[in-house]
Amino acid sequence: MEIRNLGASGLKISAIAYGNWLTHGSQVEEEAATACVRQALDEGITTFDTADVYANTKAESVLGKALQGERREGLEIFTKVYWPTGPGKHNDHGLSRKHIMESIDGSLGRLGTDYVDLYQAHRYDYETPLEETMEAFADVVRAGKALYIGVSEWRAEEIRAAHALARELHVPLVSNQPQYNMLWRVIETEVVPACEELGVGQIVWSPIAQGVLTGKYKPGEQPPAGSRATDDKGGANMIKRWMDDDVLERVQRLVPIAEEAGLGMAELAVAWVLQNDNVSAAIIGASRPEQVTQNVKAAGVKLDPATLKAIDEVLDPVVERDPAKTQSPARRDF
Numbered sequence: 001m002e003i004r005n006l007g008a009s010g011l012k013i014s015a016i017a018y019g020n021w022l023t024h025g026s027q028v029e030e031e032a033a034t035a036c037v038r039q040a041l042d043e044g045i046t047t048f049d050t051a052d053v054y055a056n057t058k059a060e061s062v063l064g065k066a067l068q069g070e071r072r073e074g075l076e077i078f079t080k081v082y083w084p085t086g087p088g089k090h091n092d093h094g095l096s097r098k099h100i101m102e103s104i105d106g107s108l109g110r111l112g113t114d115y116v117d118l119y120q121a122h123r124y125d126y127e128t129p130l131e132e133t134m135e136a137f138a139d140v141v142r143a144g145k146a147l148y149i150g151v152s153e154w155r156a157e158e159i160r161a162a163h164a165l166a167r168e169l170h171v172p173l174v175s176n177q178p179q180y181n182m183l184w185r186v187i188e189t190e191v192v193p194a195c196e197e198l199g200v201g202q203i204v205w206s207p208i209a210q211g212v213l214t215g216k217y218k219p220g221e222q223p224p225a226g227s228r229a230t231d232d233k234g235g236a237n238m239i240k241r242w243m244d245d246d247v248l249e250r251v252q253r254l255v256p257i258a259e260e261a262g263l264g265m266a267e268l269a270v271a272w273v274l275q276n277d278n279v280s281a282a283i284i285g286a287s288r289p290e291q292v293t294q295n296v297k298a299a300g301v302k303l304d305p306a307t308l309k310a311i312d313e314v315l316d317p318v319v320e321r322d323p324a325k326t327q328s329p330a331r332r333d334f
Contacts, residue, residue: 001014001015001016001043001044001045001046001296001299002014002015002016002274002299002300003015004201004280004281005201005280006118006148006174006175006201006203006280006281007174007175007195007199007200007201007280008174008199008200008201009148009172009174009199009201011076011117011118011147011148011174013046013047013076013203013280013281014044014045014046014047014076014281014299015274015280015281015282015299015300016043016045016047016270016281016282016284016295016296016298016299017045017047017048017049017078017203017281017282017283017284018036018037018040018045018047018048018049018283018284018285018286018292019048019049019050019205019283019284019285020033020048020049020050020054020059020062020063020285021050021051021054021059021205021285030062030065032287032288033062033063033066034062034065034066035289036286036287036288036289036291036292037063037066037067038066038289039286039289039290039292039293040286040292040296041070043292043293043296044296044299045292045296046074046075046076047075047076047078047281048063048067048075048076048077048078049078049079049177049203049205049283050063050077050078050079050080050111051079051080051081051083051120051122052079052080052081052083052085052103052106052107052110053080053082053083053084053085053122056085056086057085057086057106057110060079060107060110060111061110061111063077063111064110064111064112064113065112067111067112068112072113075117076117076118077111077113077116077117077118078116078117078118078119078120078150078203079107079111079116079118079119079120080119080120080121080122080152080177081095081099081100081103081104081107081119081120081121081122082094082095082121082122082123082125082152083122083123085103085106093331094125094127094128094331095121095124095125095128095132095133095136096125096128096132096133096136097132097133097135097136100133100136100137100140101136101139101140104116104119104140104145104146105145108145114144114145115144115145115146115147116145116146116147117146117147117148118146118147118148118149118150118174118175119137119140119141119145119146119148119149119150120149120150120151120152120175120177121133121137121149121150121151121152121154121162122152122153123152123153123154123328123329124151124153124154124155124158124328125328125331126328126330126331127330127331130158130161130162130165131165133162134162134165134166134169134171135169137149137166137171138166138169138170138171141171141172142171147172148172148173148174148175149166149171149172149173149174150173150174150175150176150177150200150203151173151175151176151177152176152177152178153176153177153178153179153326153328154176154191154326154328155190155191155323155326155327156190156191156193156194156195156323157194159176159191159194159195159198159200160194160198163198163200173200174199174200174201175200175201175202175203175280176191176195176200176201176202176203177202177203177204177205177283178191178202178204178205178326179204179205179206180202180204180205180206180207180273180276180279181204181206181207181208181209181213181269181272181273182209182213182254182269182272182273182311182315182319183209183212183213183242183247183315183318183319183320184206184209184319184320185319185320185321186320186321186322186323186324186325186326187202187323187326188321189321189323190323191323191326192276192278195278196277196278201278201279201280201281202276202278202279202280203279203280203281203282203283204273204279204281204282204283205283206283207269207270207272207273207282207283207284208266208269208270208284208295209239209242209269210239210242211239212239212242212243212247212248212251213251213254213265213266213268213269214264214265214266214269215251215252215254215255215265217243217248217251218248218252219245219246219248219249219252220245223243244318246317246318247318250314250315250317250318251315253314254268254311254314254315257307257310257311257314260307261303261304261307263297263298263301264294264297266291266294266295266298267294267295267297267298267301268298268303269298270282270284270295270298271298271301271303272303272308272311274298274299274301275302275303275308282298284296
């Protein structure tokens, strides 16, 4: 397993991180989820990412149980706060001091740990002063409940403002967790340059575009039974943006490129995001242990310039690059 620093910090993490969004506590039974976590550990993954909102807190509990007995110092456990949890009342979401302080204690209890290595703001909160949010995060760090702080899906100007406050408060804001893959490159023009300047690393989610970049979805054909595109618990809604015949046809044209590189399609997709110097880790998810093994093969792979150029030539017409697509919702919208 390749090990990288998280941004410019001293925290070292596995280049492939294991995440349990849309799986643990919902799509995947606990026994299968535990098997995937155990396989991740066997493959050298030490970094595990979750959030309190995943399966309305159940995902954290499943991960905590799956990691029981592991040496805590040998793991990097990440979680997040922002989205509604519990009954979803007016203070059950957002980045207010009240919600952050209550949420970190809930997350630690479910994960079965005294601290998380990284505590992330899952979205930007337009209804809470940024100063209040950052002061609360600073107090979480000073209380020893989190070692580092990060954000997820924040725009470049929001990251800059938060980083300035973090420096004033003497707490390490070290990461951003955006969606990033061959088809979704909205961070490249603004977020990545800002983060490179600030020493903030990317922990990217959806490197295989919810499974589209595996090539298993064929143009003009119904999605395979049991696939993400047929899931009515959230998966189908997330993947539908790419279920277009033009996109799917172009993805099929990546197959010979992957074969030429000696990689499977999923490995090619994960390896592609790891070529970006600002990417510290790519988060993979799995419903079966063998999927973990397949994706881990991307660690340490170096794609040559000809391969990267060939990918761009195939996908360019369907790539989303608009930085305005990074947008946090207002809390009143949910």
